[in-house]
Amino acid sequence: MLNSGTIRWNHVLGRAFIYLMLGAFALYYLIPLFVMVVTSLKPLDEIRSGNLLSLPMQPTFEAWGIAWNSACTGVQCNGLQGYFYNSMIMVIPAMLISTLLGAMNGYVLTKWKFPGSNVVFSMLLVGCFIPFQVILLPMAKVLGMVGLAGSLPGLVMVHVIYGLAFTTLFFRNYYITIPDELINAARIDGASFWTTFFKIILPLSTPIIVVSTIWQFTQIWNDFLFGVIYSSGEQQPITVALNNLVNTSTGVKRYNVDMAGAIIAALPTLFVYVVAGKYFVRGLTAGSVKG
Amino acid sequence: MVTKWLERIMPRLVLAPTFVIALVFIHGFILLNAWLSFSSSNLMPKYDWAGFIQYERLFANERTAVAATNLFIFATLFILICLFLGLLMAILLDQRIRGEGVIRTIYLYPMALSFIVTGTAWKWILNPGLGFEKLMHDIGFETFQFDWLVNSEMAIYTVVIAGVWQSSGFVMALFLAGLRGIDESIIKAAQIDGASLPTIYRKIIIPGMRPVFFSAFIILAHIAIKSFDLVMALTGGGPGYSSDLPATFMYTFAFTRGQIGIGAASAMMMLMTVMAVIVPYLYSELRSQRHA
Amino acid sequence: MNGLKITNVSKTFGKTNVLKDINVEIADGKFLILVGPSGCGKSTLLNIIAGLETATTGRIEIAGEDVISRDPKDRNIAMVFQSYALYPTMTVRGNIAFGLNIRKVPKAEQQQIVDRVAKMLRIEDLLDRKPAQLSGGQRQRVAMGRALARDPAIFLFDEPLSNLDAKLRVDMRTEIKELHQRMKTTVVYVTHDQVEAMTLGDYIAVMKDGIIQQFGTPSEIYNHPNNMFVAGFMGSPSMNFIPCQLTEVGGEVGVYLQGHTTRFFVRLSQTGKDYSRWLGKNLMFGIRPEHITDYAEQVGAQEAIPCKVDILEPTGPDTLLFITLNKVKVVCRVTPETALQHSIDKMPLYFNTAKAVLFDPASGLAI
Numbered sequence: 046m047l048n049s050g051t052i053r054w055n056h057v058l059g060r061a062f063i064y065l066m067l068g069a070f071a072l073y074y075l076i077p078l079f080v081m082v083v084t085s086l087k088p089l090d091e092i093r094s095g096n097l098l099s100l101p102m103q104p105t106f107e108a109w110g111i112a113w114n115s116a117c118t119g120v121q122c123n124g125l126q127g128y129f130y131n132s133m134i135m136v137i138p139a140m141l142i143s144t145l146l147g148a149m150n151g152y153v154l155t156k157w158k159f160p161g162s163n164v165v166f167s168m169l170l171v172g173c174f175i176p177f178q179v180i181l182l183p184m185a186k187v188l189g190m191v192g193l194a195g196s197l198p199g200l201v202m203v204h205v206i207y208g209l210a211f212t213t214l215f216f217r218n219y220y221i222t223i224p225d226e227l228i229n230a231a232r233i234d235g236a237s238f239w240t241t242f243f244k245i246i247l248p249l250s251t252p253i254i255v256v257s258t259i260w261q262f263t264q265i266w267n268d269f270l271f272g273v274i275y276s277s278g279e280q281q282p283i284t285v286a287l288n289n290l291v292n293t294s295t296g297v298k299r300y301n302v303d304m305a306g307a308i309i310a311a312l313p314t315l316f317v318y319v320v321a322g323k324y325f326v327r328g329l330t331a332g333s334v335k336g
Numbered sequence: 337m338v339t340k341w342l343e344r345i346m347p348r349l350v351l352a353p354t355f356v357i358a359l360v361f362i363h364g365f366i367l368l369n370a371w372l373s374f375s376s377s378n379l380m381p382k383y384d385w386a387g388f389i390q391y392e393r394l395f396a397n398e399r400t401a402v403a404a405t406n407l408f409i410f411a412t413l414f415i416l417i418c419l420f421l422g423l424l425m426a427i428l429l430d431q432r433i434r435g436e437g438v439i440r441t442i443y444l445y446p447m448a449l450s451f452i453v454t455g456t457a458w459k460w461i462l463n464p465g466l467g468f469e470k471l472m473h474d475i476g477f478e479t480f481q482f483d484w485l486v487n488s489e490m491a492i493y494t495v496v497i498a499g500v501w502q503s504s505g506f507v508m509a510l511f512l513a514g515l516r517g518i519d520e521s522i523i524k525a526a527q528i529d530g531a532s533l534p535t536i537y538r539k540i541i542i543p544g545m546r547p548v549f550f551s552a553f554i555i556l557a558h559i560a561i562k563s564f565d566l567v568m569a570l571t572g573g574g575p576g577y578s579s580d581l582p583a584t585f586m587y588t589f590a591f592t593r594g595q596i597g598i599g600a601a602s603a604m605m606m607l608m609t610v611m612a613v614i615v616p617y618l619y620s621e622l623r624s625q626r627h628a
Numbered sequence: 629m630n631g632l633k634i635t636n637v638s639k640t641f642g643k644t645n646v647l648k649d650i651n652v653e654i655a656d657g658k659f660l661i662l663v664g665p666s667g668c669g670k671s672t673l674l675n676i677i678a679g680l681e682t683a684t685t686g687r688i689e690i691a692g693e694d695v696i697s698r699d700p701k702d703r704n705i706a707m708v709f710q711s712y713a714l715y716p717t718m719t720v721r722g723n724i725a726f727g728l729n730i731r732k733v734p735k736a737e738q739q740q741i742v743d744r745v746a747k748m749l750r751i752e753d754l755l756d757r758k759p760a761q762l763s764g765g766q767r768q769r770v771a772m773g774r775a776l777a778r779d780p781a782i783f784l785f786d787e788p789l790s791n792l793d794a795k796l797r798v799d800m801r802t803e804i805k806e807l808h809q810r811m812k813t814t815v816v817y818v819t820h821d822q823v824e825a826m827t828l829g830d831y832i833a834v835m836k837d838g839i840i841q842q843f844g845t846p847s848e849i850y851n852h853p854n855n856m857f858v859a860g861f862m863g864s865p866s867m868n869f870i871p872c873q874l875t876e877v878g879g880e881v882g883v884y885l886q887g888h889t890t891r892f893f894v895r896l897s898q899t900g901k902d903y904s905r906w907l908g909k910n911l912m913f914g915i916r917p918e919h920i921t922d923y924a925e926q927v928g929a930q931e932a933i934p935c936k937v938d939i940l941e942p943t944g945p946d947t948l949l950f951i952t953l954n955k956v957k958v959v960c961r962v963t964p965e966t967a968l969q970h971s972i973d974k975m976p977l978y979f980n981t982a983k984a985v986l987f988d989p990a991s992g993l994a995i
Contacts, residue, residue: 060431063431064433066424067433067439070421070428070443071439071442071443073501074443074446074505075442077457077458077461078445078457080457080460081457081460084460096466097467097471099474146354150350150351153350153351157346157347159347159348162347165351165354165355165358168355168358169354169357169358169362171358171362171363172358174610175366175607175610176562177562178562178586178587178602178606179365179603180365181591182369182381182590182603183365183372184361186368186381206361209354237343238347266450267449267451268450269569270564270565270583270587273587274591284450284452284565287456291456291569292572300460300463303456304456307453307457308453310450310452311448314448314449314450315445315448318445319441319445322441322444325448329509
């Protein structure tokens with residue numbers, strides 16, 4: 046009797062310990078977000094008098110307004126809004142084009158293999174592994190040659206090209222699980238290459254389309270490397286503008302504006318994560334096992 | 337006739353743009369960059385042959401050693417801590433936890449953020465005057481000092497802190513998927529043999545997850561070598577150039593200091609480093625696939 | 629008119645010959661079975677008939693027309709796949725009508741055809757469901773419905789029953805046979821199951837290593853196998869192969885068989901073949917389990933031989949006995965009553981030598 050009682054006690058203690066640890070980890074991940082939010086809602090004097098975790102006495106959205114409308118990002122002082130729209134204008138076409146191309150590539154690479162198709166795939170896959178530093182200089186030259194240097198269309202092109210390896214990989218790995226017999230059935234039914242793609246394969250692809258678009262959306266939205274190198278002035282994406290805002294050294298450092306700006310820059314991808322987290326994680330594991 | 341012919345070559349037609357992209361924008365560009373690294377390019381790219389002069393300049397530069405040392409420190413700590421925390425959290429989460437979904441969501445959300453956002457947030461948290469230090473003062477540790485962000489000896493460690501915060505949840509997800517993939521009947525057999533839970537983890541489950549360790553290591557190493565945005569947002573490579581990493585070094589030389597040749601050479605060195613990590617991995621992957 | 633004519637078809641992948649010089653011809657309306665172990669090339673041959681794979685050499689004629697250079701859709705064929713290959717995003721109706729749609733059959737006519745096929749297969753209630761909502765047997769019917777909707781010159785079946793459970797498989801087998809008798813369309817049917825082959829086929833082509841080992845009617849294949857492979861592959865339990873030496877005793881050709889306790893002589897005069905050339909040679913004595921049995925009346929005049937039984941396996945309708953002859957395990961089939969009546973040390977068994985086949989062990993060919 047006594048013995049089994051001890052075992053039960055040990056069990057309860059063990060469970061309590063596990064939950065305590067898990068809670069501590071959750072706090073570790075949440076506190077920075079909490080700090081960002083409360084800081085963005087505090088006036089500057091409260092920031093100086095309080096500390097990271099102290100709640101705002103008089104919550105105000107003033108810093109958000111400044112970050113959106115009038116904060117200086119280098120020479121201009123028009124806030125982040127223009128850059129937020131820039132990122133949207135850049136992300137949406139880049140995401141859609143690279144996903145569509147990836148789907149078509151995956152379809153050919155799994156269902157219409159021809160001698161050499163696997164070579165093309167291997168050549169493309171290298172793009173998942175290389176550090177992009179190694180293509181930055183030649184790309185800058187090519188963008189200059191075709192007159193897209195420093196522009197959003199140029200950035201769209203760069204993101205489509207270097208996202209293609211990932212989207213192709215997603216679709217190839219998904220389509221490889223679709224039985225070839227389905228394609229054979231369609232061929233005997235008389236369906237052409239494109240009829241099979243649009244009527245049979247694409248309707249089956251919803252989950253992987255979601256994974257691919259979400260992956261591309263977060264990758265492109267969060268990109269800084271291509272943005273800082275291939276865009277300039279009014280055409281910059283939000284990550285670059287945020288970095289400029291935070292590092293603009295004129296006048297008083299306004300931490301609340303920095304935090305509001307950071308949250309604004311993070312909101313779209315956070316929103317996608319909360320709404321479609323399952324697909325986000327699937328893309329993450331599928332995409333990054335390869336890099 | 338024409339439609340029939342078109343139908344036959346359609347697969348090739350569809351893949352053709354991708355072929356061109358891979359050939360030109362990946363492989364061609366790597367070769368072009370290699371050429372630049374052997375040229376005399378400075379402010380403007382020049383396509384001539386200058387031998388190893390850029391590499392000599394690169395290795396003669398004192399910033400190179402700093403960036404390489406920093407990469408070593410950052411990569412080692414970043415990878416080890418992420419693996420440890422990730423595995424620990426995954427094992428804890430694997431104990432039939434109520435609310436697992438919510439907890440997982442919380443652990444993973446930093447992965448959805450831009451490194452610029454993460455850097456901005458941690459730059460504020462680690463702020464020497466008003467950040468973490470002030471918080472500790474307010475709690476009662478009045479002599480507490482924390483100035484890593486502006487201390488050239490310690491700045492690289494702040495990058496580790498922010499990097500771990502962003503990526504460890506993802507490693508947890510990888511390990512959790514690995515744990516869930518283990519055959520339940522093996523665990524049941526071990527339980528019947530009388531093994532305790534810690535023994536089962538130590539002797540059976542964790543050794544069974546070698547491939548997960550391996551791929552997590554590769555991914556983290558890859559992230560570490562490519563790290564650019566986080567340093568830019570958090571320390572800007574400073575104070576001075578004390579927290580430079582190869583990626584920021586390359587950017588600085590190629591795009592702000594007009595030393596294109598050195599930039600190209602450093603990019604080649606980064607490529608070599610990545611290859612040194614990934615080629616053996618790919619090789620073993622391919623080999624095990626062939627055996628399977 | 630020819631239903632199907634396959635002339636000199638070969639297929640090589642790199643250096644491996646998947647199919648070697650295949651020649652088959654069947655009349656219109658016949659049911660042809662391609663049977664063999666996995667990897668024998670039967671599915672490749674079916675895919676070549678369908679046009680899904682190309683032959684390295686050879687010709688294919690369907691209903692008298694050379695189709696070798698035509699696309700699958702222009703060969704006037706319909707096919708039922710092993711995994712059914714139903715389009716997952718379409719309803720049953722959409723699946724059946726898809727081929728008609730692509731061929732631009734008018735909507736009203738499509739409707740008619742779908743209804744007719746659905747009635748024939750008794751799937752009227754399922755027309756608006758998606759494949760995922762169907763059971764295995766129902767999916768199988770829909771897959772057949774999709775083929776039937778097209779009224780082709782030839783039906784191709786690729787192991788259509790192998791994903792069904794045992795009972796359903798027997799039911800569907802009967803139904804396929806009924807359908808064929810009603811429709812009288814040529815069928816090529818691939819299977820690895822010799823029972824399906826025996827029950828369904830008008831003709832059977834037994835394949836191995838890319839070669840047709842024997843082509844013939846089910847009874848020819850079963851009773852007069854060309855070689856040891858065909859003899860062993862068709863029939864369950866398999867034919868027994870007993871090593872022996874051909875001898876002549878008192879003017880009668882036969883073989884000696886050595887059991888645990890008895891040694892006896894089996895005469896081969898009833899097979900009606902001339903074995904004189906093989907006297908004194910080592911041969912394989914092939915005999916099916918049902919031909920070592922207790923039904924005296926089937927076997928004729930020969931006397932029963934008492935054998936010691938090693939293992940006894942009742943299967944229900946009959947009982948399998950395992951005895952040892954010339955140091956190999958031999959299966960016999962008797963009625964359960966006989967098995968119970970006699971001592972297992974002295975089970976009286978009759979050898980129906982009229983049905984026995986002798987093989988040359990070197991070539992494996994029947995003598």
